[in-house]
Amino acid sequence: DIQMTQSPASLSASLEEIVTITCQASQDIGNYLSWYQQKPGKSPHLLIHGATSLADGVPSRFSGSGSGTQYSLKINRLQVEDTGIYYCLQYYSAPRTFGGGTKLELK
């Protein structure tokens, strides 16, 4: 199985700050990488697919980058509504695997 190591586990940042979350895969996943945001009591919401493609309706301050085994989610100019838990997911092969999550809070 492919292991996804996500960091940091938690993050506190100020409004308008730039935030970066990373995921490292245990093998090359060929950009088959998605990012999700989850709010308390809600289902996960797709932000990025294919490592870099923004999902429909997602603000342009979110962006994804990376290749091979290393991937990042960047949030430019952090907003109040961006707090929550972020997860990466590899869909290069079955079984699919999620990263451990990053809890993002406002400072």
Place this chain on the structure above:
Amino acid sequence: QVQLKESGPGLVQPSQTLSLTCTVSGFSLTSSSVHWVRQPPGKGLEWVGAIWNGGSTDYNSALKSRLSISRDTSKSQVFLKMNSLQTEDTAIYFCTRWLVAWGQGTLVTVSS
């Protein structure tokens, strides 16, 4: 529009079998995959398994021996069955189309 809704018993006794149903609308099961993902209270997401548009299945390696996913395309329903339940299986269970559109989830508590 695409909708998914999970249903199930809520409470299951240890060692018993869990049966969940995901009822979908707005798309065909023969043209989309449906995945199950679970989340223990206060913890992260865990991919459970999937049934692909052609009807084949894939499962989480750790759950494979206890798990079965099937579907009834005429009723637009996907089924999850997991046997020998333990307290560690207590979680919110989500079904999702292509891991893009998600149901609201259903809480399953394993307790006597």
